[in-house]
Amino acid sequence: MHKRLEFRILTALLFMLVLACFASAHEVVITNQAKLGKGPMLEPATYRLEIVKSQDSSEALFYKGRDLVARTPVTLAEETVKSRQTEVHSENRDEGRVITRIRVRGWEESLVFD
Numbered sequence: 001m002h003k004r005l006e007f008r009i010l011t012a013l014l015f016m017l018v019l020a021c022f023a024s025a026h027e028v029v030i031t032n033q034a035k036l037g038k039g040p041m042l043e044p045a046t047y048r049l050e051i052v053k054s055q056d057s058s059e060a061l062f063y064k065g066r067d068l069v070a071r072t073p074v075t076l077a078e079e080t081v082k083s084r085q086t087e088v089h090s091e092n093r094d095e096g097r098v099i100t101r102i103r104v105r106g107w108e109e110s111l112v113f114d
Contacts, residue, residue, distance in 0.1 A: 026048070026049045026050075026086065026104050026105070027046060027047070027048060027049070027086070028046070028047050028048075028049045028062070028086055028088060028102060028104075029045075029046050029047075029086075029088070030042050030043070030044055030045060030046075030047065030088060030099075031044055031088075032044055032090075032097055033096070033097065034090050034096070034097040034098060034099045035095065035096060035097070035098045035099065036060070036062075036070060036072045036098075036099050036113050037072065037098065037099065037100065037113030037114050038113075038114060039070070039072030039073070039113065040069075040070040040071075040072060042062060042069070042070055042099070045064055046064075047062040047063060047064055047069070047070075048062070048063040048064075049061070049062060049063075049102070049104070050063070051074070051076075051111070053076070057073055058073070058074050058075070058076055059071055059072065059073055059074060060072055060073075060074040060102075060111055060113075072113065073114070074111045074112065074113060075111075075112040075113075075114065076109045076110075076111065076112075077101075077109060077110050077111075077112050078108065078109055079103070079107075079108050079109060079110055080108075081108070082106055082107060082108050083103040083104060083105050083106065083107055083108075083110070084105065085105050086102070086103065086104050086105045087102070087103040088101075088102050089101040089102070089103070098113075099113055100112070100113055101113065
């Protein structure tokens with residue numbers, strides 16, 4: 001009986017951990033081929049975006065399905081209000097379309113790509 005209870009608690013904790021991982025990922029739609037700041041190029045598609053924060057810097061990870069397709073440094077900038085929807089800001093430069101900022105729905109921070 002005691003082992004069965006331990007197994008159920010362990011299973012519940014594992015399930016909550018998996019849900020927390022999926023909750024931290026956000027969906028971003030890229031409509032045109034664009035470069036992430038000075039980083040890698042993204043093709044038009046829907047990506048799962050994850051942010052890895054560390055003391056010194058942060059990174060944005062872009063997944064297509066289960067495959068990591070882009071990894072680039074990102075700066076987190078404070079905004080005055082939470083974003084109502086996910087927005088991808090870009091501009092045309094000599095090297096083509098460049099993504100400069102992404103605002104993720106529900107966040108008070110935006111991702112700035114240098």
